[in-house]
Amino acid sequence: MERLTKTVMSSRPWRFVTEEDLGCALGVPSMLNREEAQFYFWLAHRMAHVSGSMVDLGCFVGGSTAYLAAGASARRERQRPRMFAYDQFHASPKVKRRQLYAKGISQFDGQDTLPLSKALLSPWSDQVVLRKGRIEDSTWSDGTISLLILDASKTSRTMDMMAQTFFPHLVPGISVIVQQDELHWKEPWIAAQMQRLRACFEPLCYVPGGTVAYLYTRRVAPDLLRARQVHGLSDDRITRALANSAERLSAFGVKHKLQRQINALRLNPGQRKSWRFRTWVPEIAESPQRIAAE
């Protein structure tokens, strides 16, 4: 099978994943858009033979995990990869209403979503382990990680802590990480982190929405990870990292998204929690000329 490279991924081959392929994973509520779902399926299918576990940080009720599990199962390897899905498995009444009941889940009491997630992921229960709690307080002792999905980097501090726990278990030249919200305007620390760790991660592709995937290329020592933490950096230093990231990722046509993050930080100075970004920052049309002028 072809190696995962920027060239292979530039034609977005995952768009050929059909609704039929996604199958019963479509029944698990998810915040992913359709192309992201296709990408998760495709990537897990491509990587199912690679030794190591697949780890989904911030699975909500398991939508992303279901796409990964469906993709890996479709490969029919004798031994399927183990999957570990982390979340606090807690949903407020508003989240229940908007993200669960609106998507066909029957009403239930309380805010604990672990029983619901277990039921929704039952087709893949032999593969998937659910871990409830604050991810930044977790430890990892389950061997190497082939695929790491990050969708819970809601503060710069917890993002740094998650990197300290999980990045040392990636395998150079093999492991892939997916930064689900790298280009979300309220989470500018993710692109800054990936820029500061550029010696260890090579950009592979952008999936429309806000996702960027990377190949892990060189071992990231724990002291380097500590030295490259984003929490504690000034807005100026984060802004500089974002501007450099815009150059590095320019082939993906996402400069406007990084510029939006720079603008968001300017309008929300010192903010390091995504839910506290108060000042709305409008979308910027995809236009290199406009970025250059800004």
Ligand SMILES: C[S@@+](CC[C@H](N)C(=O)[O-])C[C@H]1O[C@@H](n2cnc3c(N)ncnc32)[C@H](O)[C@@H]1O
């Ligand atoms: C955007 S949602 C994930 C969407 C999911 N991947 C899907 O397919 O629908 C982010 C999730 O991260 C979880 N989360 C955020 N910060 C967390 C933390 N520090 N510890 C545990 N879970 C966290 C939230 O509970 C939420 O379910």
